[in-house]
Amino acid sequence: MTRGTGRRTRLETRLNSLETPIFLVDASRTILFFNRGCENILEWSAEEILGQTCDYAIDTDADECESVCNLLCPPPEVFRGTRTEVPRYLLSHSGKTLPCVIRFSPLLDEQQQTKLVLGIIDRIEEPHTLPTASPSQQLHAELAALRLSLRNRFRFSTVIAKNDAMQRVLRQLELAIKTTQPVHFWGETGTGKEHLARVVHFESEQRRKIFIPLNCADLPPRELKQTVKKIFERDFEDSVPLEPGVIFLSQIESLTRDIQELILANYQSATHKDNVRLMTASSFSLTNLLDQELLLPDFFYLITTMELRIPPLRERREDLEVLAQHFLENENRYQQKQVSGFAPGVLSLFQDYFWPANLDELTMIIQAAFQATSEPLISRESLPLRLKTGIDARSLGPALSPTVKPLEETLRQVEAEQIMHALEISKNNRTDAARLLGLTRAKLYRRMDALNIRFDDELASRQNESKKV
Known part of the structure; x- marks a missing residue:
């Protein structure tokens, strides 16, 4: 054994015997070192953890090794050389919740590239209120706290809900x-019924x-x-x-x-x-x-x-940000690229949007932005065009006020237009048209007679007009 090898072995032995929880992750996010302090606090042995790859995603299954490893994952900016303190809720093997802060330090090689990341775990009281954490890290911790709370209260944590x-x-x-x-x-549609x-x-x-x-x-x-x-x-x-x-x-x-x-x-x-x-x-x-x-x-x-x-997503505004973080972290799973959160201003754009397709649309927006970004945070520039145009459309000024007409005339006109539209969609099937309008078939006939609607003549007239156009 060379002298240098002996020193490294002794250093590793000393670090391994420390009660302070210390671990090492390489540039591919593989856990290379997991000392006795980590074993004691998390109740997992080093043999079970070493060699596992971690992703930047919240998990709440205390029985899964993958869940524990993901909770130790450094945020993407650390691999770019940024030293960071991250609030976390860790899980022990027995299911205990451990409020912590993990201090991540990038260890650089000769080319100033991050070779390893050193993580040191400290217990604290309330991770999601850690003042030194960035807004994206605070949201990450808030999501973890919410999922753990839902797991403990309702036995499941994949339904994100504060509303x-x-x-x-x-x-x-x-x-x-x-x-x-x-x-x-x-x-x-898109509210997550299945x-x-x-x-x-x-x-x-x-x-x-x-x-x-x-x-x-x-x-x-x-x-x-x-x-x-x-x-x-x-x-x-x-x-x-x-x-x-x-x-x-x-x-x-x-x-x-x-x-x-x-x-x-x-x-x-x-x-x-x-x-x-x-x-x-x-x-x-x-x-x-x-x-x-x-x-x-x-x-x-x-x-x-x-x-x-x-409820639709527009009635769940208080859930929107943690839902966005949840869907983003799902994109991180098993991917080489990792994204930790949203740049300033992005979440406020989300709050201004109407989300007509609800959770399905939010998921697609996050997926598209994840694919488009090469940065640790999703920026405005990486958002898909359909979201930007939807927000721009809602920012237009109000339409000019229509001319006031007699109420009876207006109601008859609106009712006649709706009946004609329903009949066109149903291809003159009165039963289907009545269903679309929420009426019985008999009531539809009575309203058509009262409004003097003769559908066949009206339809022919409309078709002739469309041909001229």
Whole structure:
């Protein structure tokens, strides 16, 4: 052994024996050193941690080695040579929450490139109020605190919610997990209805069974009926090793009456009642469909045994920033590139936007910005054009005030236009037009007579006008 090698060995032995938690991460984010102090505080052995790669993403599963490693990951700016103090909520193997600050120091080579990152862990009281942390680091710590709180209170942490309406949804989900009764989710497109259904399933006693999502609007009725029948009759090929636990029907408003009858017959059967759970989703409340006799009363009351209204993102403004951070950190997983947060001004732009496609749109915006940036923070320049144009459109001045007309004349004109538009969309199918307008067919006929609407003549006139244009 050379003299230098002996000194390195002795230094490593001394560092390893320290009670102060110290660890080392290389430029590829692989954990190379994890001393006894880290073992004591996190309750994981060095043999389990060394060689693992960490990502800049919050995890809350105390039983997963990956979760612990990710909580030790330095932010991307440290690999660019910036010394940083980062507030964190660490998790011990036994599930204890450890408020800490990690002091990251980049160790540079001869070319002034970060070769290693030294991390030193100190216990503190409230990480998300650490005054020396940057706004992006504070948001990172706030997200961690929220996810841990939701995990401890509701047993799940993938639903991000501070908003009162969403807290109510979480309480309802908690009840839904404890039963096998049908659950109906309704809310605008993109609000995360299927994700919530999956949360209920995978936290329930049926978690080992299959979750089967079916879109009632996308599948042809005949194919959908055959699929539903196979699910209830267990008519699967040998390649499917597990039995179905949940059938999730989205866009339930498109479900035909014969399939409703099939589901009713099978669900009311004692053989299948306790085995296949029914979950459904729609973009609006189903009461109008019941009034229009598009849903069988027995089917309506079956699927709405427990009904959850999911609020749109514009009603969850207090959740927007932590949701954006959550989706961003999901993009970091298993990627060489890592992004720690948002540059000043970006989150305020998010607050000014209307988010018509809700969480789905927020996810797509974050994904596009993640792909476009080469910096540790997402800047305004990396945001996709569709978000910028949407914000610009909302910043335009108000439209000129319309001329005031007699109220009765205006109401008749608006009503006639809506009826004509519905008839055009439905291709002169009065039943479909009545459903779009929220009316019964008989009431639609009465309104058409009162407004002197003769659709065939009006439609021909409109078509002739469009040809001239």
